[in-house]
Amino acid sequence: MARLSLALLGIIAAYHTIYALEISGSGGRYIILIFPGHGKATTIFKYGNETVLRGYIGYGKNAKREYNNEDGMLTVTPLRNGFNIKWETNQTDFEFKDCFEFQDDVHWFGGPQRKQQHWPLEKMEIDGSEAYVLKQLDNFSVAEYYWLTSKGVYIHVNERTPLFVDQNVHEPGKLCFIARAQAPYINRTRVLLEYDVIIEDNAREAHLHAIKNVLGKPSGHPNPKMVKEPIWTTWAKYKAKINDSIVLEFAEGIRKQNYSAGQLEIDDAWEKCYGAQEFDTSPEKFSDIENTIKKLKELDFRVTLWVHPFVDDDCHPRSEEGKKNGYFVKDPSGGDRATWWNGQNSHQIDFTNPDAAKWYTERLRKLQKNPGIDAFKFDAGETNYGPQPSVYNIDPELVPNALSKHYVETCAQFGDLIEVRSAWRTQSLPIFIRMIDKDSNWGIDNGLYTLVTTLFQMNLNGYPM
Numbered sequence: 003m004a005r006l007s008l009a010l011l012g013i014i015a016a017y018h019t020i021y022a023l024e025i026s027g028s029g030g031r032y033i034i035l036i037f038p039g040h041g042k043a044t045t046i047f048k049y050g051n052e053t054v055l056r057g058y059i060g061y062g063k064n065a066k067r068e069y070n071n072e073d074g075m076l077t078v079t080p081l082r083n084g085f086n087i088k089w090e091t092n093q094t095d096f097e098f099k100d101c102f103e104f105q106d107d108v109h110w111f112g113g114p115q116r117k118q119q120h121w122p123l124e125k126m127e128i129d130g131s132e133a134y135v136l137k138q139l140d141n142f143s144v145a146e147y148y149w150l151t152s153k154g155v156y157i158h159v160n161e162r163t164p165l166f167v168d169q170n171v172h173e174p175g176k177l178c179f180i181a182r183a184q185a186p187y188i189n190r191t192r193v194l195l196e197y198d199v200i201i202e203d204n205a206r207e208a209h210l211h212a213i214k215n216v217l218g219k220p221s222g223h224p225n226p227k228m229v230k231e232p233i234w235t236t237w238a239k240y241k242a243k244i245n246d247s248i249v250l251e252f253a254e255g256i257r258k259q260n261y262s263a264g265q266l267e268i269d270d271a272w273e274k275c276y277g278a279q280e281f282d283t284s285p286e287k288f289s290d291i292e293n294t295i296k297k298l299k300e301l302d303f304r305v306t307l308w309v310h311p312f313v314d315d316d317c318h319p320r321s322e323e324g325k326k327n328g329y330f331v332k333d334p335s336g337g338d339r340a341t342w343w344n345g346q347n348s349h350q351i352d353f354t355n356p357d358a359a360k361w362y363t364e365r366l367r368k369l370q371k372n373p374g375i376d377a378f379k380f381d382a383g384e385t386n387y388g389p390q391p392s393v394y395n396i397d398p399e400l401v402p403n404a405l406s407k408h409y410v411e412t413c414a415q416f417g418d419l420i421e422v423r424s425a426w427r428t429q430s431l432p433i434f435i436r437m438i439d440k441d442s443n444w445g446i447d448n449g450l451y452t453l454v455t456t457l458f459q460m461n462l463n464g465y466p467m
């Protein structure tokens with residue numbers, strides 16, 4: 003065991019090698035690894051006389067033929083209150099897989115936002131054949147690499163891991179972390195599966211440790227007006243049938259009922275074409291937008307605008323500008339066609355390119371000056387709209403979720419009245435993060451029940467606002 007710096011406890015039977023490591027001065031936190039001759043290794047984490055976590059590590063496609071670590075793929079490093087487990091190989095056809103067992107008396111928290119937001123987390127199914135990345139499918143818009151148990155243990159996976167998660171699907175009763183250098187995780191030169199297992203006295207202590215050391219917390223907060231006063235959206239009442247007179251009718255109706263004004267968000271169908279970032283000023287739409295906004299402000303509303311990160315191909319001259327300057331996300335052969343819910347022939351702006359982000363934000367600043375938009379509702383931001391697999395001109399080990407991170411960081415420049423719906427490693431931003439649209443019924447399948455469970459999920463991921 004070249005790099006496995008554990009004390010050899012002994013060899014039992016012919017093929018079982020047992021290692022145990024105690025962190026000195028840690029009140030009895032230790033790990034026990036039992037390697038059979040081949041196949042997965044049983045792993046037990048103990049705290050005092052109690053087993054706090056148990057699982058099987060070191061298996062997966064191809065990995066079994068080498069897993070016993072003669073080539074130094076596994077490193078176990080003691081931390082102050084737990085362990086860092088790291089599997090690494092340059093053989094990119096390898097797959098690592100480490101699984102942990104759910105136990106009857108232990109609850110799990112954290113994990114991804116989903117359409118069916120089960121809680122506690124051990125009830126959730128996650129299919130390990132799909133990459134664990136931010137995507138529109140299944141409302142997977144906030145998903146950190148963080149799992150916490152009621153026994154005071156948390157697991158935080160290194161963001162550079164090409165992560166797939168299987169929970170209760172291929173391996174019922176288990177949570178499995180799988181690392182595979184496979185699309186959308188392209189152009190990687192190693193396979194890495196690395197995570198910390200931190201053991202504290204209880205779940206609260208463990209979560210506080212995670213906030214302090216891995217998740218982080220917001221550096222401020224959104225404008226209190228966003229929770230004190232209502233946010234009204236034209237989408238709820240009119241969908242895409244909006245224009246100057248409809249918006250004013252909506253606003254006047256609200257005030258006539260003596261509701262407080264708050265934020266009035268002009269949603270989809272204000273734009274000349276998707277990506278123009280300019281009002282459609284044709285006579286039946288927003289030919290009088292300056293006056294409309296002036297009246298909304300007289301009625302005491304702040305005015306916000308729904309925006310998205312796409313440019314449709316037929317939205318001239320924006321799509322030509324974007325193509326010419328390389329501002330759109332591409333696939334390995336240079337194709338740049340994106341699809342989203344409003345456009346089958348569109349382009350996803352590449353926010354990992356600072357020039358593209360600037361191109362996008364300059365237009366929004368212009369809308370703030372004239373006709374006087376206060377802030378924006380930034381939609382989408384997940385990684386799935388561009389051509390797949392997407393190529394980015396950044397460190398390949400941060401692909402693809404880095405797109406979402408850069409997008410949300412770009413949005414956050416627009417102050418304390420904005421809202422976003424995607425989040426990845428952006429806990430420090432002091433912005434409002436909305437849940438994906440819920441349905442108006444009670445129940446686990448995106449119903450009102452999931453307002454509560456999604457709130458818990460977002461909180462545990464480090465997004466309390």
Ligand SMILES: *[C@@H]1O[C@H](CO)[C@@H](O)[C@H](O)[C@H]1NC(C)=O
Nearest residue numbers: 029030048049050051052053
């Ligand atoms: C485990 O240790 C705790 C605290 O030292 C003690 O109260 C408990 O009885 C022990 N349990 C077992 C099963 O030995």
Ligand SMILES: *[C@@H]1O[C@H](CO)[C@@H](O)[C@H](O)[C@H]1NC(C)=O
Nearest residue numbers: 073074075090091092093192
């Ligand atoms: C992988 O390759 C890098 C660079 O070629 C080398 O430094 C590293 O030691 C290799 N790692 C393993 C686990 O073989």
Ligand SMILES: *[C@@H]1O[C@H](CO)[C@@H](O)[C@H](O)[C@H]1NC(C)=O
Nearest residue numbers: 117138139140141142438439
């Ligand atoms: C939520 O997930 C469902 C199921 O995958 C999908 O059809 C829907 O578009 C998602 N909602 C949003 C707003 O993306």
Ligand SMILES: *[C@@H]1O[C@H](CO)[C@@H](O)[C@H](O)[C@H]1NC(C)=O
Nearest residue numbers: 185188189190334335391393
């Ligand atoms: C990146 O990965 C893609 C898809 O596997 C491949 O077509 C392309 O050649 C790779 N690029 C580099 C620079 O390795």
Ligand SMILES: *[C@@H]1O[C@H](CO)[C@@H](O)[C@H](O)[C@H]1NC(C)=O
Nearest residue numbers: 255256257258259260261262
């Ligand atoms: C709104 O308030 C005014 C003034 O207090 C009152 O006359 C009116 O009836 C109220 N309208 C509604 C719909 O409650």
Ligand SMILES: *[C@@H]1O[C@H](CO)[C@@H](O)[C@H](O)[C@H]1NC(C)=O
Nearest residue numbers: 244245246247248285286287
């Ligand atoms: C706005 O739309 C409504 C409903 O379709 C229509 O009655 C009205 O004339 C339109 N307003 C303008 C300014 O075209």
